[in-house]
Amino acid sequence: MSISISIFLILYLIYLLIFFIFSLFNVWHLQRFGFSGFWPYAITFGYIAATILVLAVTVIFLIPIDWSTPLPFFESLPID
Amino acid sequence: MYSRRNFPNQKPNEHVILFLRRHWIAPLKIFFIGFILALIPVxxxxxxxxxxxxxxxxxxxxxxxxxxxGYYLFVLLYTFADFVDYYLDVWIVTNERIINIEQKGLFARVIxxxxxxxxxxxxxxxxxxxxTVFNYGDIFIQTAGEKERFVFKQVPRADEVARKISNLVSESRRLRQGALEDWN
Structure with missing residues (x-):
């Protein structure tokens, strides 16, 4: 039995879900309780743009990864 | 979103005289800390x-x-949440009252x-x-109660704002006194 590195991808996706929930909370708070002006829209747009950039770069670097590669710990164990 | 001229629970004939937030130094600090955190992996x-x-x-x-x-997403979220906390803290001085709106974290709001x-x-x-260099400070306003009621934190031109509020209080009392005398 071996565990592949895809487990980290699953943990990362769970982390992403939590990130999106908290992001929505913040955007909703700003929209619901904030006073209208240039900066809330500008900062929100900048935040969304930066998030998309981070996710895009992450996807680009993750595409070539073989997710079936076993974890380093399990590589060294003999399989009987 | 609310408007600076029309805010919730606004009374008839009430208008905004001062709309205050913390000095721009506050969000600058937030973004500077975010920038430093983003540099750490580099x-x-x-x-x-x-x-x-x-x-x-x-x-x-x-x-x-x-x-x-994950780290960069955390830094983004932390910085954004800090900005939201700063932006939602406002102090409104109208011709009738002072309104203190303070966001405490994500799920607590005191008005x-x-x-x-x-x-x-x-x-x-x-x-x-x-x-002193950037001319901002705190304003403490004591009401008739025992505890300090309002604290305006890091507002620009604190001394001018305090003087303006003091004048508004005097004017408000004079108008109230005049109204009572007319009534009598």
Whole structure:
């Protein structure tokens, strides 16, 4: 039995879900309780743009990864 | 979103005289801290880039990319949440009352208001090098109650604002007194 590195991808996706929930909370708070002006829209747009950039770069670097590669710990164990 | 001219629970004939937030130094600090946090992985890369054996393992690369992505998303969220907390803290002085709206974290919001006529003591405090250079400080407003009721934190031109509020309080009391005399 071996565990592949895809487990980290699953943990990362769970982390992403939590990130999106908290992001929505913040955007909703700003929209619901904030006073209208240039900066809330500008900062929100900048935040969304930066998030998309981070996710895009992450996807680009993750595409070539073989997710079936076993974890380093399990590589060294003999399989009987 | 609310408007600076039309805010919730606004009374008839009530209009905004002062709309205050913390000095622009506050969001600048937030973004500066975010920038420093974003630089940390770059510095660590220069420290660990010489260990080539690690970078050749695909499993390490995958974990590293996911960890780095998670870290930057955290920094973004932390900075954004801090900005939202700053932006939602406002102090509104109208011709009738003072409204203090304070966001405490993500799930707590405190709104308090008092009429101008019951304000007893208004004190401004500009203390420290940066406060003096950029002319911002705190204003403490004491009402007729026992505890300090309002604190305007890091507002621009604190001394001018305090003087303006003091004048508004005097004017409010004069108008109230005049109305009572007309009634009698």
């Amino acid at each position: 510095l660590l890369y220069f420290v660990f880039s010489s260990i080539s054996a690690l970078w050749e393992r695909e499993s390490f690369m995958a974990m590293f990319i996911l960890a780095l992505s 308090s208001e008092k009429e101008l006529v019951i304000m007893q003591d208004i004190t401004s405090e500009i203390e420290g090098f940066w406060h």
